[in-house]
Amino acid sequence: MRFGALTALSEVSLRAEPGTVHAVIGPNGAGKSTLFNVISGVYSASAGSVRLGGTTLTGLRPHRITALGVGRAFQNMAASPNESVEENIMLGRHLLTRSGFVSAGLKLPWAVREERLHRARVVEIAEFVGLGHVLHLPLGTLSYGDRKRVEVARALATEPRVLLLDEPVAGMNAEETRRMSEIVLAVRESLGITVLLVEHDMSMIMSVADRISVLDFGRLIADGTPAQIQNDPAVIAAYLGTTAGTDTGAASVRTTASSGHISAGPAHTTAPSQQ
Amino acid sequence: MFGAAIGAIGLNILVGTTGQLSLGHAFFLAVGGISYCWLSGESNDAGAHPYVGLGLPPLLGMVLAVGISGLAGLLFSPIGARLKGLYLGIASLGMVFVGIHVFNSVDQVSGGHNGRTVPEFSLFGFTFDDSDPELYVLNVEFEKFERLWYLGLVLAVGCYLFARATLNGRPGRALRAVRDSEIAASVNGVNVTSYRAKAFLLSSMYAGLSGVLFALAIGSVAPESFAIEISVQYLAMIVLGGLGSVGGACAGAAFVTALPYVLGEYAASIPGLSEPGTGGVSYSEAARYAYGAAVILVIIFWPTGLAGIARSLKLVSMRRAARNAPT
Numbered sequence: 001m002r003f004g005a006l007t008a009l010s011e012v013s014l015r016a017e018p019g020t021v022h023a024v025i026g027p028n029g030a031g032k033s034t035l036f037n038v039i040s041g042v043y044s045a046s047a048g049s050v051r052l053g054g055t056t057l058t059g060l061r062p063h064r065i066t067a068l069g070v071g072r073a074f075q076n077m078a079a080s081p082n083e084s085v086e087e088n089i090m091l092g093r094h095l096l097t098r099s100g101f102v103s104a105g106l107k108l109p110w111a112v113r114e115e116r117l118h119r120a121r122v123v124e125i126a127e128f129v130g131l132g133h134v135l136h137l138p139l140g141t142l143s144y145g146d147r148k149r150v151e152v153a154r155a156l157a158t159e160p161r162v163l164l165l166d167e168p169v170a171g172m173n174a175e176e177t178r179r180m181s182e183i184v185l186a187v188r189e190s191l192g193i194t195v196l197l198v199e200h201d202m203s204m205i206m207s208v209a210d211r212i213s214v215l216d217f218g219r220l221i222a223d224g225t226p227a228q229i230q231n232d233p234a235v236i237a238a239y240l241g242t243t244a245g246t247d248t249g250a251a252s253v254r255t256t257a258s259s260g261h262i263s264a265g266p267a268h269t270t271a272p273s274q275q
Numbered sequence: 276m277f278g279a280a281i282g283a284i285g286l287n288i289l290v291g292t293t294g295q296l297s298l299g300h301a302f303f304l305a306v307g308g309i310s311y312c313w314l315s316g317e318s319n320d321a322g323a324h325p326y327v328g329l330g331l332p333p334l335l336g337m338v339l340a341v342g343i344s345g346l347a348g349l350l351f352s353p354i355g356a357r358l359k360g361l362y363l364g365i366a367s368l369g370m371v372f373v374g375i376h377v378f379n380s381v382d383q384v385s386g387g388h389n390g391r392t393v394p395e396f397s398l399f400g401f402t403f404d405d406s407d408p409e410l411y412v413l414n415v416e417f418e419k420f421e422r423l424w425y426l427g428l429v430l431a432v433g434c435y436l437f438a439r440a441t442l443n444g445r446p447g448r449a450l451r452a453v454r455d456s457e458i459a460a461s462v463n464g465v466n467v468t469s470y471r472a473k474a475f476l477l478s479s480m481y482a483g484l485s486g487v488l489f490a491l492a493i494g495s496v497a498p499e500s501f502a503i504e505i506s507v508q509y510l511a512m513i514v515l516g517g518l519g520s521v522g523g524a525c526a527g528a529a530f531v532t533a534l535p536y537v538l539g540e541y542a543a544s545i546p547g548l549s550e551p552g553t554g555g556v557s558y559s560e561a562a563r564y565a566y567g568a569a570v571i572l573v574i575i576f577w578p579t580g581l582a583g584i585a586r587s588l589k590l591v592s593m594r595r596a597a598r599n600a601p602t
Contacts, residue, residue, distance in 0.1 A: 040462050041461075041462075042458055042461070042462065061461070061466075062458075062461035062462050063461050063462075063463075063464045063465060063466050066462060066463060066464040067464060072462045074458075074459060074462075078455070078456040078458065078459030079455070079456075079459065080451055080452065080454075080455040080456075081455075083451060087448060087451075090448055091448050091449070091452050091460075091463045091465075092463055092464075093445075094445065094448070094449055094452075094463055094464040094465055095463075095464035097445050099444055099445045099446075100445075100446060101441050101446045101473060101477060104440055104441045104443075104444030104445055104446055104447075105437040105438070105440050105441035105444075105446075106437065106440070107440050111444065111445075115444060115445070133597070134597065136593060136597075137593060137594070137597055138590065141590075141594065154463065158463065158464060
């Protein structure tokens with residue numbers, strides 16, 4: 001993926017196993033959001049391919065990719081603040097419903113029935129993420145944590161096979177983060193959906209992820225289980241830098257990293273979470 | 276007035292719900308009004324400015340005029356779907372001027388600068404003019420304006436219900452998503468380009484019907500009847516009424532069209548107002564200042580318009596209900 005002369009992602013190859021929570025981490029500007037935009041078709045990759053099962057998604061327009069089973073919840077909430085929670089989630093049903101201007105405008109019986117069936121499913125999804133009691137309130141009146149869950153509910157409403165979550169707990173307090181973690185695990189357990197997760201909150205990632213890929217400057221620098229990633233020297237170097245800085249708290253780790261002698265130990269395993 | 280409500284509903288679907296600014300609404304009104312005259316009017320060979328008419332039944336003429344407006348909208352929709360917001364506003368502005376020029380050129384159809392008379396509307400032998408058959412309801416003689424008023428009412432209610440159902444359903448959701456976030460809309464499966472084009476098409480058809488009713492009400496149309504002021508007036512209606520609200524569009528249309536008459540009624544008792552031609556500020560001019568001022572006040576103090584006032588009242592009661600409900 002390139003923007004002019006800038007290569008935002010290069011030679012990133014990762015594979016999310018079905019039914020797992022796969023986290024993508026990396027410092028700011030590493031290319032995580034770009035990766036999501038390439039997967040969901042907002043950007044088209046200049047080289048390489050995106051595949052879902054046996055289907056190639058590369059080059060398809062976003063609504064086609066959604067139709068093939070990729071749901072995405074945005075980092076910066078992209079829902080309509082004046083619409084009710086229910087309406088916002090209903091948007092996710094767009095591709096699963098058929099009624100157009102004429103059939104909806106004339107309230108044809110099948111269009112009315114379709115609307116009713118899908119509203120019932122939206123209520124189920126809202127209850128699944130714990131939003132059942134605020135369904136009819138305008139989105140803008142909800143708390144930050146609730147709005148983030150509306151994003152997730154809307155992505156789930158597309159009935160995806162793969163769910164892309166872009167920083168679902170960014171800016172959340174501990175309680176909200178815990179609830180979101182529970183939802184992510186429930187999505188995997190009870191719905192069997194593969195979750196691809198971009199997040200900065202390390203303790204959240206360590207508690208939900210089955211596998212972690214680490215990006216830095218648009219390159220994949222590590223890929224493995226949470227335990228492997230925590231002890232990976234390249235990861236620690238990426239997060240804390242390889243040159244000496246002014247931050248005395250991290251200076252010792254930096255020095256160690258540049259000399260390439262990182263070993264497993266409590267001081268180092270907790271280091272990434274200082275980000 | 277009901278014609279204006281229909282036109283305002285149409286413009287609000289495009290501007291309020293889809294977030295696409297259009298200054299070209301007058302053009303589509305012109306297409307509707309003039310096509311109706313051409314389709315259902317009689318030829319006039321006499322005089323220095325002859326024009327042709329196909330003499331079709333008025334109902335067919337009305338339906339086809341709406342169809343032609345839709346076609347005009349369809350022709351412009353590739354541009355309408357690809358330009359966003361303000362850019363479309365500028366492009367559609369050009370459409371009004373080009374439209375007036377084109378209509379003046381095809382004077383066989385439009386009657387040129389002098390315009391042409393509008394054929395009376397009739398439905399299954401019942402004409403919407405002053406007599407034939409004579410009609411009394413509760414001892415009130417139903418003349419042309421009473422009859423047109425009820426025709427307009429029926430059509431406006433139909434258009435209102437259709438717009439409401441569409442906007443409450445799947446298409447409306449998709450259009451609002453396009454307005455609020457194009458990327459989010461597309462990732463949720465909405466074909467953004469296609470929906471923008473469809474909104475443009477629907478809006479132009481509403482404008483076409485509005486143009487037919489406008490022509491019927493004033494009795495004689497020329498291309499200059501559909502100048503840029505008309506587009507601006509329609510924008511004022513939807514801003515006053517509330518962007519994106521069907522009921523709001525109707526309220527705004529009622530306000531803007533009724534204001535000159537209300538001021539005219541009380542012209543004698545309002546200091547500074549006078550009959551046109553007697554010097555001083557005429558009431559139609561005063562009405563224009565008044566709704567200009569109203570638009571500014573609404574934008575500053577109540578950007579959601581008349582519909583927003585109704586909505587916030589509803590919201591207060593819903594919040595109260597949610598607070599009382601167990602979570």
